[in-house]
Each structure stands twice: as C-alpha cells, then as structure tokens.
Amino acid sequence: MVAGVTIHSTADAKAQATILTDDALTFLAAVHRTFEGTRQSLLNARQDAQRKFDSGVPLDFPPETAHIRAEPSWHCAPPAPGLEDRRVEITGPTDRKMVINALNSGAKTFMADFEDSSSPTFANMLNGQLNLHDAVRRQIDFESNGKSYKLTDKPATLIVRPRGWHLDEPRITVDNTPVSGSLFDFAMYFFHNAKELVARGSGPYFYLPKMEHYLEARLWNDVFLFSQSFIGIPVNTIRGTVLIETLPAGFQMEEILFELRNHSSGLNCGRWDYIFSFIKKRRADRTAVLPDRKDVTMTVPFMDAYVRLLIQTCHKRKVAAMGGMSAQIPIKDDAKANEVAMEKVRADKLREVTSGHDGTWIAHPLINKIAMEVFNKHMLGPNQYHVRREEVRVAAADLLNSTFAGEITTEGVRSNISTALAYTAAWVGGNGCIPLNYLMEDAATAEITRVQLWQWVRYASRLETGEVISTALLDRWTDELAPGIKKLAPGVKDGDLKIAVDYLKSQIRQQWPSDFLTSDLMPYLAARDGVAPKFLKAAL
Structure with missing residues (x-):
C-alpha cells in the first residue's frame, strides 16, 4: 500500500509479490513524480518536430550544439566491469529458458529485452523481472520436460533494454496517471538488482532505445543520477548504451554521448528501427519512397553513412560502436539453405568488424560461433577504439540519400x-x-x-x-x-x-x-x- 500508487491487474500474483513490493513502488512513484512532466514535454516536442519535417524543413545537425561536436577534449566514461570486451552480444526476450540459454551462449553479453522482442503483457513484464532477479543471484536454474537448465560458472554480462519513452505502463498508475513503460522497466530492475550486481563485481547496465533528441538522453542521465542517489550507490555506476535507431538521433550522436558521458558505454546501430524511422520521419517526402525491404541493406547510401558516422563518433569519444542484428536464423531441416543463410551472417559480421565496430548482435546461440570467429580473427584486442575513421566526412545529405537500385515487387x-x-x-x-x-x-x-x-x-x-x-x-x-x-x-x-x-x-x-x-x-x-x-x- 503506497500512497497514490494503484496496481490495475491481478496478473501473476507470485511475480507481483516479489517485484511490486512497497519499497520498489515507492521508488517508482518518486521517479514518476520527478520526471513524468519532462517525459511528456519531450514527447510533445517529437510531434512539433514531425510537423516541421512534414512542412519541408530538412533534418540537419543541430546548430546550437556545434561547440560540442567541435570540442575534441571530452570523452565518455571508461568501460565498466564486464563491458570491456563486447565483441558478441546476444539479444532476446526475458522468458526463463531464453535468459539461461543466452547467458550460457558464450557471447560476451546478453541484452535482456523488455522492448521490441517482448509483447508487454503484464505477466511477461513481471516474470521477466523475476527471471532477471533470479539470474543476478544465480538462482534461475529449473527443470522442464525432464531437461535441466542451469547457469554456467561464467555467464554473459547482463544488459537490460527497457521500453521506449513513448510507451505507457497502464497496469500501474501514480496519482491516477499511467507510469512510463521505460521507467517501470528501469525502476524495477534497478531497485531490485543494482546493489547485488555491484557486490558481484558488475553493475546495472542498460540499452536505451528509440530516442529522437539529445534532451531525451539528458532525461535518462537525470534519472540515473536520481536513482543512484535514492538507493545509495556511487554516482556513475550505471552504464547506458544508446541505440541510434531514429533518423533524428542520427544527426545528434555526439550530443547524445555528451549528455550521458559519465554513464555512457557507447552507441549501437539499431538498423531495423532506423529504416522504420527513415520512412516515418520522411513520410511527407515522395523522394524517400524505398523499394522492397530486402533491398534496403547496410550498404545503401543512407545506411552506410549512418554506420560510418557512428563508428567515427564513438571512437572519437572512446566508447563502443556496436553493430546490429542479422535477421537470419539457423535452418535445421535444409543444410544447403542453412549454409547460404549462415554465409550471409558471416559476411555481415565481416563488414562490421572491418568497418571498425567493437562488437555485434546475434539472436540465436548457434550463431555465436560464426560471429565470434569473425571478430576474433579481425579484432585482436578488446575493442577498436584506435580505428578513428578520421577520413570519414558525413554531411546531412548523406544521411538522407535514398538513391539506390531496387524495385517494389x-x-x-x-x-x-x-x-x-x-x-x-x-x-x-x-x-x-x-x-x-x-x-x-x-x-x-x-x-x-x-x-x-x-x-x-x-x-x-x-x-x-x-x-x-x-x-x-x-x-x-x-x-x-x-x-x-x-x-x-x-x-x-x-x-x-x-x-x-x-x-x-x-x-x-x-x-x-x-x-x-x-x-x-x-x-x-x-x-x-x-x-x-x-x-x-x-x-x-
């Protein structure tokens, strides 16, 4: 019973009893009351920006932050424990079996996803939190259909992706207002696990999705500072990797890093959402019509420019430039088709590592071997921060260039x-x-x-x-x-x-x-x- 807080669902009473404790809800309410007004103003600003794009105002690098981009001396935080080498990261939803298999996959890190690979039923969200709570404490082992699932002695480092700023969590209200899905996912994981993670030599690490402006990164940074103070852990313990997966964010990479610099662990090429955003943000521009989805590859002009700029930006500021996800998964019943699919994965990972990426994403444990072999061969150290890509020159027009071969079939x-x-x-x-x-x-x-x-x-x-x-x-x-x-x-x-x-x-x-x-x-x-x-x- 926390004043002003109401739970609007009875889904999964066991998970609720563990996760939705009075202390955790008190923390959530404090975060909500402190930051909800800012979140809403930033969401309104997105709509204002879209109206400008629709009227023909072109996207460009923000003039008010030119000094940040020009200043060479600032750098982001050093890698936190467990994030020094991120050459292969596996991602997936937070069901119990997936969490164990991903942590045991041999990948360096596991991004446990409350966002794009999870349907946010309340049971899914609560059980996901419960599974991560147990995984942090090495208490997640279970048996199913006679098979035992247990964590290895050295599981992957855990990173959590909360939902984006735009999503509400209507099953919880504070003062009769739904809380942010982002803040719910963050708050429950952080409150229950931050101190335990630090005690085990790790820390609370996050992937931050779908931001459209550097002020949204500032909001996350403020949340981090508030939360660390609230529970009493050292400032700058949290690390956040930002997914550059919206077109506006592609023009504000340095600003986003600057806002989070003491909590930053890099940027990620969120390729699929970036393509989605490219279409959506340029919805009023008939010159931005794209061909078949399969033809919009990482080598088309606007995607290639985005990748080159991201790598250059991250290495300039001494943080990880993470690659993205190949869509292919293993094909069990067709050896020839599987080899074709895995060769596409291999080529994608080779492109990433030779471009200067410090790591890549996989969606299936069986792909770990391919990705790891490619990065081990071409990235001998823990990262490629020394690959500065100083020759890269990306103009606004390059990030908007949708002229390439392809048809709609x-x-x-x-x-x-x-x-x-x-x-x-x-x-x-x-x-x-x-x-x-x-x-x-x-x-x-x-x-x-x-x-x-x-x-x-x-x-x-x-x-x-x-x-x-x-x-x-x-x-x-x-x-x-x-x-x-x-x-x-x-x-x-x-x-x-x-x-x-x-x-x-x-x-x-x-x-x-x-x-x-x-x-x-x-x-x-x-x-x-x-x-x-x-x-x-x-x-x-």
Whole structure:
C-alpha cells in the first residue's frame, strides 16, 4: 500500500509479490513524480518536430550544439566491469529458458529485452523481472520436460533494454496517471538488482532505445543520477548504451554521448528501427519512397553513412560502436539453405568488424560461433577504439540519400503483408519475437513492413508489373494471405488475426501512419489484464 500508487491487474500474483513490493513502488512513484512532466514535454516536442519535417524543413545537425561536436577534449566514461570486451552480444526476450540459454551462449553479453522482442503483457513484464532477479543471484536454474537448465560458472554480462519513452505502463498508475513503460522497466530492475550486481563485481547496465533528441538522453542521465542517489550507490555506476535507431538521433550522436558521458558505454546501430524511422520521419517526402525491404541493406547510401558516422563518433569519444542484428536464423531441416543463410551472417559480421565496430548482435546461440570467429580473427584486442575513421566526412545529405537500385515487387509487397499480419497477431497474443521464413521478426522489422505498405499506397507506387499499389489491391492480397498466417506462425488465434487484419487495413488508409504499432495495440493487452478503459489512450 503506497500512497497514490494503484496496481490495475491481478496478473501473476507470485511475480507481483516479489517485484511490486512497497519499497520498489515507492521508488517508482518518486521517479514518476520527478520526471513524468519532462517525459511528456519531450514527447510533445517529437510531434512539433514531425510537423516541421512534414512542412519541408530538412533534418540537419543541430546548430546550437556545434561547440560540442567541435570540442575534441571530452570523452565518455571508461568501460565498466564486464563491458570491456563486447565483441558478441546476444539479444532476446526475458522468458526463463531464453535468459539461461543466452547467458550460457558464450557471447560476451546478453541484452535482456523488455522492448521490441517482448509483447508487454503484464505477466511477461513481471516474470521477466523475476527471471532477471533470479539470474543476478544465480538462482534461475529449473527443470522442464525432464531437461535441466542451469547457469554456467561464467555467464554473459547482463544488459537490460527497457521500453521506449513513448510507451505507457497502464497496469500501474501514480496519482491516477499511467507510469512510463521505460521507467517501470528501469525502476524495477534497478531497485531490485543494482546493489547485488555491484557486490558481484558488475553493475546495472542498460540499452536505451528509440530516442529522437539529445534532451531525451539528458532525461535518462537525470534519472540515473536520481536513482543512484535514492538507493545509495556511487554516482556513475550505471552504464547506458544508446541505440541510434531514429533518423533524428542520427544527426545528434555526439550530443547524445555528451549528455550521458559519465554513464555512457557507447552507441549501437539499431538498423531495423532506423529504416522504420527513415520512412516515418520522411513520410511527407515522395523522394524517400524505398523499394522492397530486402533491398534496403547496410550498404545503401543512407545506411552506410549512418554506420560510418557512428563508428567515427564513438571512437572519437572512446566508447563502443556496436553493430546490429542479422535477421537470419539457423535452418535445421535444409543444410544447403542453412549454409547460404549462415554465409550471409558471416559476411555481415565481416563488414562490421572491418568497418571498425567493437562488437555485434546475434539472436540465436548457434550463431555465436560464426560471429565470434569473425571478430576474433579481425579484432585482436578488446575493442577498436584506435580505428578513428578520421577520413570519414558525413554531411546531412548523406544521411538522407535514398538513391539506390531496387524495385517494389509483388513478392515484396505480399511478404510485407504476411509479416505484418503474423507479427501483429502474435504480439497481441503475447509473443513479441517470431521466426518467419527463417528470419527472426520483432517489432522493428514488423514496423518496416507496416510503414512501407502505407508509403507505397500514399504515393501510388508501381509494382514491377506496372500495376499501381492501392488500398483495394492490398485489401485483396490481405484477404488472400490471412488464412495462411496460422500455418506460417503457429499459435496465432483467430481473434488476434482479425485484429491484425483490421489494423493493417486501417493503417494503409491513414493520412499519416501511426507512430508505433505497439502504442496502438497496447490497449488490447491492457484490457485483457483488467485495466479500466479510462487508462487506455487508444480506442479498442
């Protein structure tokens, strides 16, 4: 019973009893009351910025922070214990089996994800916190179907990704206002585990997603300072790696590092969300229409410029420049197809390490060997901070250059429809990470499919056949493909598939696409968790 705090769900009483303690909720309420006003003002600023982009104001490097970019003397914090060598990082959701397998994978670190690979049912969020609580204390071992799951003596270093600033957590209100999903995920993990992690020679480490402005990084830094003081651990114990996965953030990398410099452990190329943001932020620009998703690779002009600038920026400031995720996963039933897929992974990791990245991401333990071999061969030390990339010159136009070969094909459009339907239905059903056609799809990749379909309709793009992409065409193909989704993604329920179909048909008819499908669809999850309609922003 904490004054002003209300829990609006009875989901998973056991996890609630461990995680939602009075002391933890008192901390959450203090964080909320201190920072919620700033969060809301920053979210409003995003909308103001989008209106400027829509009116034709071009994205550019902020003139007011030119002095920060020009000053050579400032650097970020040294690597914290366990983050000195990050050559391979495995990522995934926070279910108990995944946590154990990821920590045992042989990767250097594990990013436990409450964001794009998790569907935020309250049970998922609470049990994820419980699993990490147990993992930190080496008490996560369990048995299932006669098989034993136990942590090794030297598991990977744990990093946690909370949800983005835009998402609410409607199952918890403070003073009748839903708390931030970001602050809920951060606060529960930090409060329960920070002191234990420090005592074990590690620390509370985070991946910070979907920021669009350096002031959002300043907010995180303020949260870190407040939280360390609140529980009584030394200042600058926390480390945060920022995912550069929005187009505006691509123009503010140095500023973001500067704001977090005493807590920073680097930047990451969040490639899939970056492509999503590229389309969304330039939604009013018909010259920014992109071809099939498969043609938007890391070597196209705007992606290549983003990577080169990120590596140069990080090494200039002496922090890690982390690579991104290859979408391929092992193919068990086809050796030849598997070799082709794994060769794509190998080539991707080779591109990253030879460009100067200090580490890379994988989504499956079986890919660890490939990634580790590539980085071990080409990165002999713990990092490549010495690869300064001083020859790199990236102008604003380079970050916006979408001129490259590619076309919009019937296969590409139908693939986008299938992926959007399958992922949306799975997410509403509580699963935030699904394999489709031997690719691992999460919210970021699903978002690309959604906004591409909207973009192609909006600008009457033509298929390779010459046919114009219209709402009528996409409706017809959606109806054709929907019956096969349950075979493509086993476990999807009829009701959830209908939600996905209706949502996609609605989205392609909007003047502008919604900012995030997760914000749109969260009310379905919250309603199932028992939350009253007045705390749900979107209409069901």
